[in-house]
Amino acid sequence: MINSSLKTLSQMLAKKEVSSVELTQAFLNRIDTFNPDINAYIALDQDKTLAQAKAADVRIAAGSAAPLTGIPIAQKDIFCANGWKTTCGSKMLANFVAPYDAHVISQFDAAGAVNLGKTNMDEFAMGSSNETSYFGGVKNPWDFTRVPGGSSGGSAAAVAARMCAAATGTDTGGSIRQPASLCGFTGLKPTYGVVSRYGMIAFASSLDQAGPMAKSAEDCALMMNVMAGFDERDSTSLQRDKEDYTRDLNKSLNGLRVGLPKEFFAEGLDASVAKVIEAAIAEYKKLGAEIVEISLPNTGLSIPVYYVLAPAEASSNLSRYDGVRYGHRAAEYTDLMDMYCKSRAEGFGAEVKRRILIGTYVLSAGYYDAYYLKAQQIRRLIAQDFEEAFKHCDVIMGPSAPSTAFKAGEKVDDPVAMYLQDIYTISTNLAGLPGMSIPAGFSNNLPVGLQIIGNYFDEARMLNVAHQYQQVTDWHTRMPELQLPQGTK
Amino acid sequence: MEWEVVIGLETHTQLQTKTKIFSGASTAFGAEPNTQACEVSIALPGVLPVLNKEAVNCAIKFGLAVNAEIAPRSVFARKNYFYPDLPKGYQISQYELPVVGKGAVTIQVPSVGKNPAYEKVINITRAHLEEDAGKSVHGAVEGMSGIDLNRAGTPLLEIVTEPDMRSAAEAVAYAKKLHELVQWIGICDGNMQEGSFRCDVNVSVRKKGSDKLGTRREIKNLNSFKFMQQAIEFETRWQIETLEDGGAIQQATVLFNPDTGETRSMRSKEEANDYRYFPDPDLLPLEITEADKVRVRAQMPELPEAMKGRFESEYGLTGYDAASLTSSLELANYFVATANAGADAKPAANWVMGAISAKLNAEEKAIAESPVTAEQLANLIKRIMDNTISNNAAKQVFEAMWAGEGEVDAIIEAKGLKQVSDSGAIEAIIDEVLAANAAMVEEFKAGKEKAFNALVGQAMKASKGKANPAQVNEMLKKKLGA
Numbered sequence: 001m002i003n004s005s006l007k008t009l010s011q012m013l014a015k016k017e018v019s020s021v022e023l024t025q026a027f028l029n030r031i032d033t034f035n036p037d038i039n040a041y042i043a044l045d046q047d048k049t050l051a052q053a054k055a056a057d058v059r060i061a062a063g064s065a066a067p068l069t070g071i072p073i074a075q076k077d078i079f080c081a082n083g084w085k086t087t088c089g090s091k092m093l094a095n096f097v098a099p100y101d102a103h104v105i106s107q108f109d110a111a112g113a114v115n116l117g118k119t120n121m122d123e124f125a126m127g128s129s130n131e132t133s134y135f136g137g138v139k140n141p142w143d144f145t146r147v148p149g150g151s152s153g154g155s156a157a158a159v160a161a162r163m164c165a166a167a168t169g170t171d172t173g174g175s176i177r178q179p180a181s182l183c184g185f186t187g188l189k190p191t192y193g194v195v196s197r198y199g200m201i202a203f204a205s206s207l208d209q210a211g212p213m214a215k216s217a218e219d220c221a222l223m224m225n226v227m228a229g230f231d232e233r234d235s236t237s238l239q240r241d242k243e244d245y246t247r248d249l250n251k252s253l254n255g256l257r258v259g260l261p262k263e264f265f266a267e268g269l270d271a272s273v274a275k276v277i278e279a280a281i282a283e284y285k286k287l288g289a290e291i292v293e294i295s296l297p298n299t300g301l302s303i304p305v306y307y308v309l310a311p312a313e314a315s316s317n318l319s320r321y322d323g324v325r326y327g328h329r330a331a332e333y334t335d336l337m338d339m340y341c342k343s344r345a346e347g348f349g350a351e352v353k354r355r356i357l358i359g360t361y362v363l364s365a366g367y368y369d370a371y372y373l374k375a376q377q378i379r380r381l382i383a384q385d386f387e388e389a390f391k392h393c394d395v396i397m398g399p400s401a402p403s404t405a406f407k408a409g410e411k412v413d414d415p416v417a418m419y420l421q422d423i424y425t426i427s428t429n430l431a432g433l434p435g436m437s438i439p440a441g442f443s444n445n446l447p448v449g450l451q452i453i454g455n456y457f458d459e460a461r462m463l464n465v466a467h468q469y470q471q472v473t474d475w476h477t478r479m480p481e482l483q484l485p486q487g488t489k
Numbered sequence: 490m491e492w493e494v495v496i497g498l499e500t501h502t503q504l505q506t507k508t509k510i511f512s513g514a515s516t517a518f519g520a521e522p523n524t525q526a527c528e529v530s531i532a533l534p535g536v537l538p539v540l541n542k543e544a545v546n547c548a549i550k551f552g553l554a555v556n557a558e559i560a561p562r563s564v565f566a567r568k569n570y571f572y573p574d575l576p577k578g579y580q581i582s583q584y585e586l587p588v589v590g591k592g593a594v595t596i597q598v599p600s601v602g603k604n605p606a607y608e609k610v611i612n613i614t615r616a617h618l619e620e621d622a623g624k625s626v627h628g629a630v631e632g633m634s635g636i637d638l639n640r641a642g643t644p645l646l647e648i649v650t651e652p653d654m655r656s657a658a659e660a661v662a663y664a665k666k667l668h669e670l671v672q673w674i675g676i677c678d679g680n681m682q683e684g685s686f687r688c689d690v691n692v693s694v695r696k697k698g699s700d701k702l703g704t705r706r707e708i709k710n711l712n713s714f715k716f717m718q719q720a721i722e723f724e725t726r727w728q729i730e731t732l733e734d735g736g737a738i739q740q741a742t743v744l745f746n747p748d749t750g751e752t753r754s755m756r757s758k759e760e761a762n763d764y765r766y767f768p769d770p771d772l773l774p775l776e777i778t779e780a781d782k783v784r785v786r787a788q789m790p791e792l793p794e795a796m797k798g799r800f801e802s803e804y805g806l807t808g809y810d811a812a813s814l815t816s817s818l819e820l821a822n823y824f825v826a827t828a829n830a831g832a833d834a835k836p837a838a839n840w841v842m843g844a845i846s847a848k849l850n851a852e853e854k855a856i857a858e859s860p861v862t863a864e865q866l867a868n869l870i871k872r873i874m875d876n877t878i879s880n881n882a883a884k885q886v887f888e889a890m891w892a893g894e895g896e897v898d899a900i901i902e903a904k905g906l907k908q909v910s911d912s913g914a915i916e917a918i919i920d921e922v923l924a925a926n927a928a929m930v931e932e933f934k935a936g937k938e939k940a941f942n943a944l945v946g947q948a949m950k951a952s953k954g955k956a957n958p959a960q961v962n963e964m965l966k967k968k969l970g971a
Contacts, residue, residue, distance in 0.1 A: 235539055319578020
């Protein structure tokens with residue numbers, strides 16, 4: 001049951017083969033068993049969760065169920081959920097209980113989904129290994145000595161270890177796709193503006209986008225049907241007609257033009273990862289796809305541009321954490337400035353401070369033009385690269401990450417090596433394009449993800465492209481063999 | 490050595506919207522602390538700003554009123570600094586691309602001493618939309634500072650002038666004009682005590698004839714025109730004395746102390762923040778179309794400049810009178826109502842600007858609170874015009890009406906103020922006066938013009954002020970063969 005698709009679970013619930021309470025309890029039991037080791041969840045509230053499950057059962061009995069009614073979902077701890085501790089992985093918000101619901105949370109509530117708990121993440125979504133979380137690292141279910149990727153590491157591990165039916169994540173530079181790659185499941189970052197950011201704690205506002213993390217493209221499509229849609233509370237939310245993301249799943253891929261950017265297969269890509277990606281491309285050829293070689297010449301600039309723009313926005317977005325109204329406040333201080341300094345020094349971790357400093361620097365008088373403005377100009381060039389590329393292809397494919405999951409602690413002291421984890425994903429955030437990662441095989445028993453990048457609002461086609469692959473491969477159904485912790489029966 | 494003062498103003502006008510500029514929280518003044526602070530006002534994690542369209546309409550109205558360029562595309566920027574009453578750690582404002590560009594207002598500078606009144610055009614550099622901060626409250630909580638975020642997020646239009654003013658009188662005339670204008674077009678309630686209209690004044694001095702600007706000091710938050718006048722005068726003297734003593738002016742922000750009448754430096758430029766402005770990624774650029782301008786224009790009253798011109802051509806008023814009457818929409822409407830009720834325009838203008846305005850000022854009342862309605866005033870003027878009462882008597886009637894003693898005719902009746910226009914009665918009085926003042930008559934005949942006026946005075950006195958002065962004049966002339 002824990003490995004079933006959302007569609008199957010939904011049918012089982014509809015047929016009363018299982019109740020939402022039973023299904024939820026099954027996941028809660030699994031969380032009880034494995035979470036102490038994996039540390040995917042940082043906030044659990046069985047009473048709240050089961051109350052939602054009971055309400056879902058009532059709704060199912062009343063015949064007014066929606067597709068995700070009664071389905072237990074894990075929520076990244078970046079989303080404010082009324083009455084839930086919402087920490088964003090930071091000591092700064094360790095005591096913050098959100099008094100309101102993020103748009104994404106209320107969408108799932110309205111759909112009747114059950115909130116299993118809040119998942120671990122890199123502090124304020126800044127990281128690619130989940131190691132910057134104040135609440136400790138997350139273990140990769142495929143190998144407990146390795147990281148799950150980040151920043152949505154908790155959601156990633158929860159999906160991979162089947163501690164939820166599906167999860168939400170957010171992706172500012174790759175935070176859905178890179179962990180999806182490292183943990184072996186399907187994750188989608190939609191076009192910027194498709195999912196409302198209201199109530200999603202901001203890291204870099206012009207790049208942040210929420211999306212689904214699930215076992216398959218079909219599951220992601222069902223999640224998107226709940227998450228996507230216009231929200232007047234987010235001025236960057238796009239006013240578009242509601243769409244059914246499952247509508248094109250079964251379309252043939254015959255004639256699909258797949259662009260392979262040569263820059264994605266250059267130096268820095270692990271050879272064993274490249275092999276898996278090539279095999280996946282070959283599979284697509286069998287499905288009728290044509291391969292087109294393309295170029296995204298400014299790919300190499302995406303990391304420097306990102307590490308100017310994202311910290312710039314973050315330095316401002318994180319200014320509200322001043323210890324005045326909520327969040328961490330130092331116990332002792334001499335005056336206002338001392339209170340600010342101590343509260344922020346104690347409340348933020350090293351990576352967050354690093355980015356606040358970088359961001360403050362690049363926005364400072366005298367540096368703004370050389371850094372922020374220049375980065376914005378290059379950002380436009382990067383978007384133009386994609387615009388040009390999509391004249392020649394329908395989707396772009398390549399690796400999601402340059403390597404498989406790395407060892408915990410391996411890159412914590414080398415921020416640049418850590419930043420390079422997102423070399424293939426960051427440019428889509430800069431361009432606002434949708435991207436996804438799907439399981440494409442293994443290298444040394446560790447999952448490898450194939451990235452699919454689509455044109456603006458082409459999520460339905462990307463899901464179709466992923467789904468067709470998942471009809472002829474079974475990588476996405478592979479589950480890590482989890483060792484029961486000692487002492488468990 | 491002759492010095493010249495150079496003044497520019499930055500005015501924060503609080504826009505009259507029901508809700509805040511980026512959230513649905515109320516903007517009403519005077520509520521219990523933090524009862525109008527929604528999740529956006531207190532900057533909870535995850536909240537986002539949504540622009541209030543009504544605030545944009547206000548900005549458009551202002552742009553149209555000062556004949557300014559209204560930007561087809563303007564951008565909201567974040568001004569970053571830490572302060573306890575600034576919940577986000579940044580203020581959303583506009584920086585490089587403001588909504589309103591260059592415009593102008595014409596001011597009437599009143600006559601001072603021997604200097605006559607004059608008109609002057611003050612150029613507006615820009616006006617931009619931004620949000621207000623909250624307030625720090627000291628003393629409400631023992632040993633601690635409180636924060637009230639009710640005001641946080643209230644929409645402001647910051648209006649910036651060129652350094653076009655050359656005296657405290659010009660600066661005050663501009664501030665008054667602007668104050669009247671923003672109320673006229675209905676974008677600001679103009680309440681200076683509640684902080685709805687706050688002026689910061691940039692003052693510098695230079696040698697007369699120089700075209701280089703001196704170093705300026707900014708006087709913050711002047712909440713009355715009187716203080717503005719005092720502050721500028723003090724600051725100007727201080728700067729001139731400093732320079733004449735061989736000192737130099739440091740760029741600084743200064744506060745005016747109404748108790749001492751002095752300005753004092755609050756912070757120097759060295760201590761100034763680097764605000765790290767950048768475009769707010771949470772808000773799209775603000776786009777205003779020609780159609781938006783047309784729509785907003787249709788909601789606006791006739792502008793004071795246009796109305797002034799119309800008063801001159803339609804009512805034959807002088808430019809000065811027309812400008813005075815169009816200093817506020819209420820005053821102008823009152824004048825029009827008086828004229829429409831049958832009073833001649835010129836006396837109506839004189840009464841509105843004279844007796845009515847004096848009374849309102851003395852009692853600190855708005856024209857809407859005037860106990861004498863436009864119709865009552867018109868009736869009074871009609872009684873002067875048809876010679877029922879003299880001008881002097883009219884003043885008494887006006888006072889009585891102001892005191893609520895009734896309608897014009899009833900008061901004239903009750904007080905016996907009706908003018909004597911019966912020529913027989915007037916002739917009898919004049920004959921009496923001429924007989925009793927033979928010496929004056931002689932003087933007049935000897936060429937002393939003054940004696941004539943004295944005789945008129947005697948005749949009016951004899952009639953207890955009721956004789957029609959024009960008739961007395963005429964008849965006296967006839968009798969004296971003048």
